Amino acid sequence: FNGEVAFKLNDTYGFPLDLTEDMLREKNIKLDLDAFHAKLDAQKAQSKAGWKGTGEAAATGDFKALKEAFGVNEFVGYTETSNNTKVLALLDENFKQVEALNGKGWVYLAETPFYAESGGQTGDTGILDFNGTKPTIKVLDTKKFMEMNLSEVEGNIQVGDEIEALVHNTRIEIERHHSATHLLHAGLRELLGEHIAQAGSLNDDKRLRFDFSHPQAMTAEELAQVEAWVNDKISSNSTGVTRIMTVDDAKEAGAMALFGEKYGNEVRVVNFGEASIELCGGTHVNNTSEIGLFMITKESGVSAGVRRIEAVCSKAALAEVQTLRETLTEVKTELKNQNPMAGINKLKEEVKTLKTELKTALSSTKKELTASEINGATVIVDEVEAGDIKELIDEAKNKYPNIAIMLFQKKGEKVLIACGSKETKVKAGNWIKEIAPVLGGGGGGRPDFAQAGGKDASKIAEAKEKALAYLAKNL
Known part of the structure; x- marks a missing residue:
């Protein structure tokens, strides 16, 4: 079966790859996965073309040589947000190996606590500390190239430097939004039906965005029900449990796969009580109560059969509440009424009266037309x-x-x-x-x-x- 068609079903219409594979398996038809992943990689390269060091530069960078020399570096960020490590290699803005940087470039650490952008979760930022030997430098972003975690940096750094890598505390807010996305996914399937399948997501420290397959716009009542369902699961204080399982065992346990992800023989399965179980390589809260308040801010259409929910939680949700409170106070002031609806109804009645008076006045001055x-x-x-x-x-x-x-x-x-x-x-x-x-x-x-x-x-x-x-x- 044509892998490019399977990609279009997934990307444009939100039809999950695993469902396509299951349907083809029943008919003893083999799916061209190489073609599917080729289209997926091309899409990812295109989306990265906005960086300095365009998609073309990324494609011609020294990643193969880096991997042959050092292998895949270890990500320790599931349990640590700082660690002492060594600079194994550096790449300039065009992804070519250099011995030193004095400006922007990419650093390849032996072990890294920085999460590389993947599965909708944005890449970590932070600092590299040289223990007082020279000024700290900023980590601006972290991305994955050929399974290797590389962090974009700006500053003075050399190959062989011993440093302490520290993840910025925005990671906490990113994790809260990511875990909230899992609960949102589960809530949509629970309340709207099992046809809901993830078609894309974004989780950063200030918001979450979740695209999913659904044939029509959600009603205000449905959005309120989903929001309440997620907040109920947050307040249930469910512990986040992560297990390493085979893909078959994970699917047997009911884990949902995420859009666009490639899975090896073993996968990470993230579980929040009975509310949610998903295959996920991202980082998450230890307990749902850490997510705090969850608020849906917008629901819209993305393409045919694909809807999008935007939401906030934790500090971002509190900021949203504060904005709403300030707006409400301003409305009360303008209406000169502590009950906004009463003030609005009064204005509507005044407008209605003025319209009647205006119509009467116009009628009284109406010109007699000469025929x-x-x-x-x-x-x-x-x-x-x-x-x-x-x-x-x-x-x-x-x-x-x-x-x-x-x-x-x-x-x-x-x-x-x-x-x-x-x-x-x-x-x-x-x-x-x-x-x-x-x-x-x-x-x-x-x-x-x-x-x-x-x-x-x-x-x-x-x-x-x-x-x-x-x-x-x-x-």
Whole structure:
């Protein structure tokens, strides 16, 4: 089975790869996984093309030589957020090996606590400390190349330096959002159905974004139910348990696979009580209670059959609450009412009253339109200062059995034009197309009603004369 088609099903429509494989297995059809992963790698390379050191530079970098020389470095960040380690190699901004950096580049550490961007979790930042021998340098990001964790740095560093690597405390917030994403995934499947499958995700220290397969927009009630479900699981104080299992054992245990991930013979399975169990290589909280408040901020469509939820938790959720509180206070101040809904209802009533008063005032000053007759048809061509000219035309059409009417109304330097025809030979749309250009405008409409706009109010008198001449010729 064509792997590129399987990729499109996964990427565009959110159809999970493992389900495609299961369906093909039942028919004894083999899936071209190499083609699938080739498309996936190409997509990832394209998304990285915005870095300095473009996708092309990443593809031609010295990664193969690095891996042959040192193998895959050890990630110790599941249990440690700092460790003493050694700089094995350095790459410049074009991913070429160098002996020293004095600016931006990439560092390859023997053991690293920095998590490399993967599975939707953003890469770690932090610092490298030289124990006082020279200034600390910043770790700006961490990414994975050919299974190796490399951290982007900026500063003065040399191959062989002994350093202490310290992960920035934003990792805590990233983990909270990542664990909240697992609970959100489980909640959506529980409340909307098992057709829900992950189609992409992003977890950083300030928000989470989760794409999933679903045929329609979620209702406000469904969003509230999902939000409440996740907060309930957070407050259940479930311990996060991570186990290393074979892929088959993990699937047997009910673990859900994540979008776009390649899995070896053994996988990490992250479990939060009975609420959630997923295959995941990311880092997570030790207990759901660490996530804190969870808030959905937006639900939208991504593509056909794929929806997106954006949400916040922990410190970001508290900041969101504070923003909402400040907005509510501002609304109360503007409404001069401590009960915003009561204030809004009062304003609506005032607007309704003002509209009624305005309509009455306009009616009392309404101009009496002067009608004449051409070949047995009533005609009105006039200028009005106030009122709704469409409404005036409707009233005239109701008053007379047959009529051709055109009204002009100044709006600053511009002019509104509308006309109507009832039981006459004149077609309103054609009539207005002849007259509007006199005023520097244009318009059109149906045979019974048409409207237009003009730019030159000084030529209304000329337009009225031409409108009457048109009627004399066509009635």
